[in-house]
Amino acid sequence: MVRFIISVAAVLVAAAPAAATRPSDAIAAVAAAWAQHDASAVARQFVPDAEFVAVDGSVFDGATQIGQVFTALFADQYAGTTLTLNIVRLRVVSHCVV
Numbered sequence: 001m002v003r004f005i006i007s008v009a010a011v012l013v014a015a016a017p018a019a020a021t022r023p024s025d026a027i028a029a030v031a032a033a034w035a036q037h038d039a040s041a042v043a044r045q046f047v048p049d050a051e052f053v054a055v056d057g058s059v060f061d062g063a064t065q066i067g068q069v070f071t072a073l074f075a076d077q078y079a080g081t082t083l084t085l086n087i088v089r090l091r092v093v094s095h096c097v098v
Contacts, residue, residue, distance in 0.1 A: 027085050034083040037074040043067030 026045045033041030046052065046063040053059050060066050070078075 023090055024087060027087060031083050031085050034078075034081075037079070039067050039070035039074055042070045 029045050030042055033039075033045070043063045043066050046066050048063050049061075050063055050066060051059060051061055052066045052069075054069075060069050
């Protein structure tokens with residue numbers, strides 16, 4: 001089994017109705033979805049106009065594209081991987097952006 005530890009800088013914006021409402025909930029949901037290699041569940045943690053920057057600097061726009069990218073990743077280079085996430089720091093940008 002391969003284990004990934006990824007350092008991610010992300011902005012969590014007011015969650016979509018189906019998504020988590022606290023940053024820690026969203027992070028836990030991503031880890032749980034990753035454990036199941038469920039790209040749709042990963043994508044549900046992002047608002048429709050989200051931006052995801054991968055560790056290689058690639059930028060993906062929108063929850064739909066993020067889900068598509070994770071579908072491909074779980075079928076290839078992330079197959080058999082697990083994810084460990086740690087909250088290092090949260091900064092409130094506004095009442096709905098963390």
